[in-house]
Amino acid sequence: MKEILERVSVRKYEARPVEREKLEALLRAAMAAPSAGNQQPWEFAVVQDRALLDRLAGASPYAKPLLAAPAGIAVLSRTQGLRFPEYWQQDLGACTQNLLLEAEHQGLGAVWMGIAPLEERMRAVAEILGLREGLQAFALVAVGYPAEKAAPHDRFDPSRVQWR
Numbered sequence: 001m002k003e004i005l006e007r008v009s010v011r012k013y014e015a016r017p018v019e020r021e022k023l024e025a026l027l028r029a030a031m032a033a034p035s036a037g038n039q040q041p042w043e044f045a046v047v048q049d050r051a052l053l054d055r056l057a058g059a060s061p062y063a064k065p066l067l068a069a070p071a072g073i074a075v076l077s078r079t080q081g082l083r084f085p086e087y088w089q090q091d092l093g094a095c096t097q098n099l100l101l102e103a104e105h106q107g108l109g110a111v112w113m114g115i116a117p118l119e120e121r122m123r124a125v126a127e128i129l130g131l132r133e134g135l136q137a138f139a140l141v142a143v144g145y146p147a148e149k150a151a152p153h154d155r156f157d158p159s160r161v162q163w164r
Helices: 002-006 020-030 050-056 085-105 119-129
Strands: 042-047 071-078 109-114 135-144
Touching: 002 085, 020 042, 020 071, 020 085, 042 050, 042 085, 050 071, 050 119, 071 085, 085 109, 085 135, 119 135
Parallel strands: none
Antiparallel strands: 042 071, 071 135, 109 135
């Protein structure tokens, strides 16, 4: 529960690289997510190249945290061979949340920047990363050591719960 309740979106990072072991831990957590029919449609592009990160920051007006992040992860989906193709966004949402929680656990900061379902943003990410046929972008996640971190908020709102 600690990581769930303490996670915040981090948009400013220290100028130090993220260790490969920590990035792999994020990916391991992401791939542990539930998925419809266990189809596991996810793939990832881990980006540490400064020029690519800067280009990805232009893929969406909300992707500017990549300009300061030492790493970015593009959360991607396969488009072919899925048993339940109508659920790929749900699968990748769960996977991205797992990644964010593991970032908190690893002492990192991260922010989820939505790309899908906006076609122009999905195309921009595909072009920048040179994605092969059969892959599409779902989200970008900026990752790094937080330069600052806001206090978490208790978002529990009992008025949004229906007890029956």
